[in-house]
Amino acid sequence: MKKYEQKSAPICEALERFRRRRVVPFDVPGHKRGRGNPELVDLLGKQCVGLDVNSMKPLDNLGHPISVIKEAEELTADAFGAAHAFLMVNGTTSSVQTMILSVCKAGDKILIPRNVHKSVINAMVLCGAVPVYVEVRVNPEIGIALGVEVEEVRRVMDANPDAKAILINNPTYYGVCSNLKEIVKIAHEHGMKVLADEAHGTHLYFNDNLPISGMAAGADMAAVSMHKSGGSLTQSSILLCGENMDAEYVRQIINLTQTTSASYLLLSSLDLSRRNLALRGEESFEKVARMAEYARSEINEIGGFYAYGKELIDGDSVYDFDVTKLSIYTQGIGLTGIEVYDLLRDEYDIQIEFGDIGNILAYISIGDRIQDIERLVGALEDIKRLYEKDSSDLYCGEFIQPENVMTPQQAFYTDKVQLPLHETDGKICAELVMCYPPGIPILTPGERITKEIIEYIEFAKEKGCSLQGTKDPTVELISVIK
Template sequence: MQELTQDRAPVLEALERMKRARLVPFDVPGHKRGRGNPELRDFLGAACLDVDVNSMKMLDNLCHPVSVIRDAEALAADAFHAAHAFFMVGGTTSAVQAMVLTAVHRGDKIIMPRNVHRSAINALILCGAIPVYVNPQMDKTLGISLGMKVEEVADAIRRHPDAKAVLVNNPTYYGICSDLRAIVKLAHAHGMLVLADEAHGTHFYFHKDLPVSAMDAGADMAAISMHKSGGSLTQSSLLLCGPGVHAGYVHQIINITQTTSGSYLLMSSLDISRRNLALHGEEIFSKVLDLVAYAREEINAIGGYYAYGRELIDGDAIYDFDTTKLSIFTRPIGLAGIEVYDLLRDEYDIQTEFGDIANLLAYVSVGDRPKDIERLVAALAEIRRNYSKPQAKMLKAEYIDPEVVCGPQEAFYATKEPLPIEKTAGRVSSEFVMCYPPGIPILAPGERITDEILTYIRYAKKKGCQMTGTEDMTLRTLNVMK
């Protein structure tokens, strides 16, 4: 048997052995290596459909891995400095939910920032745990949520010593990092688990000039979006566990919601991408850091825009900054981030990650080239020249402190009624309202609806943000608790 080293890719190797065996498929999927669906084969390619296969002995089984998937997960754990790693084929949403469902049960409390991804609050709907929010500080100029202050986490622990876990974003969508090591030390001293939503922090494990990773900071679990900065296929992620977490129980939790038909396209992409990062990660992310530094300098030279970076660090709410993030403040040119986002896509054929009411995020990875950065910079300069306007009528982005009336599960499953959105002030929401991306709720189930929240929703909708989470997709009505 070959030694397990980081230059191996066990799932890939097993798929190659399967192809050489020339098996006759009397199993699912029904396209039978693409023969049954020529149009799909022509679009995706025969090589893709050849390995879109079902679990079998030589390929192992994601629900109960005993061979090649087990080996691939062991290599992932080693690469990411974890005691155990799980391949997730439902995206980081499924990893975050498995993490939360492992840590808390019905009625338990979990301390978390209010700017969590919807997946974390959805997990609370599933398990019935109660959120204790550490309301993030806001940068009043940029209008972005910052990290969790250690003293505010300490205060939440003092007020809720019976909480079971603390969840931390590492980093936020914009690149802001909390003092994760201090939060871990504090939580562990009070017997609480630390969970990290590391959807945007895959690269932290592979370069010395980036913020500390969750596993290196001593967190108990971390959800990793390999498909974002790690290069794997969309919807493929990892769930990492530290030595103090019972991996067998975590696996049981994962199997409650994860598919029994794990995609070998996604699993092989995790395996190949892990190998690539383990062998070449530092070189890869050095190039990304150089690209973003160049882009930041060129964008700031345009005037009006502000591409921010490590100068924001204050050692507290902004303990560190992910310098691979090309986050751009657009309000000085009189345009919301979502308006610049739309112009880039519609007029310049440039697709950025997202825009909010004050910022734009351009996601830069190893797949980008200097000429791509130059095209983006040129387009931003032209937008400033041709579309800028006074910012007097722009809504100032501020954090809206939610009033939590009841837990998300109680509100979501409560008897509810739809009301015209303009008549909902004072009522308790039984559903989400959020801009996607990034998928951080403006309003979550169990929170009181206020005039301030309604003003923000109307403004975001008017500026072109994609509003999601509601049963009424037009957002003319909102479901509230009766």
């Protein structure tokens, strides 16, 4: 039961009071409410630029909040069912990295599935944590990694009783959910913390018909991308903590890497979005789920495409499925996901979230309308009619789990050399290689490169995937251990 009056938006109310005072600015930012940069005002609007202000006493300070930001964080914790909440302006990347840096130091083990976001790997490069991978199965028909199985979690925990924490994707980018509540129970029995990467799970907190949220499952920390399904501005995020975390220590960790010049545009968007979800989230996400299910049904009627959903649930590796995720397998019409992604954008003016080797994801959220869904369905029908071809030459697997040889920190900071991609078979990778989005690494520092991985990277390049993370922007050369 919520204890706070969720109709309040303290940061926004403070900004409104500040705006009415017409304070003369002799502080930063230097555009001085837009007067010094009229082109910026033309682009963003006078009200937006006028609220791009610096921390000051009436507006509090994100690094050490004592008034309106503190109140906004308390309201957020209440709305999400957490003991503590932190407003984050360096994206959910910063939230994920804070979680890991809060529970791990150099040499500490952390259990993770291999299909984590690059921010997890980068956090281990920063703090020196040692990854222990929990194996995940792959759905052979659609080529996506599934959730982590409970017995596999138990096995890995029994084999690594000194591990400090386990990180779980809730849900994955594709909508797959693990049995988080049971994993939390097992982890706590082993004395481990549970970190939930909920970059794609904001909505789970506001509708009981959706999979369980991290805080409801008893996780110790959760990183939540409010800007994805929650409606706040890009780069704004929240970090949630349970009762067994030292919130002031977590704040210190946040302040190691987060900017000291917090954007009040981002902060106010978090404040307003939290209020909106607290007051209207349940009905909003019920509508989102209905739209996504309608789209799934219509797309599967086309033939060739497969918009998957709750039928994947098996009670273990797919314990639950987030139906708001409109994930669609495309190789049934002979096209990779990235090819369909490009066609939708270039030929139909439809921008979807991502396309990979086998799938696309259309992100359905509180801002979508049924006519937008109809347009997407019509475009996919048209693409099948105009571009369908034989699929026999397509790569059938999407997810490869490489052998881990060194820690990410050791591999990243050791002596390295760049070699042509085709000469790296058997070498140890010293950098990230990934398709972005979704930002799940194909290779991380410390993993052995294989012929299969090389072929996958070459296929991804040929099909137009945006490969990132390497020193060489063309990904012709890969950095390997010398």
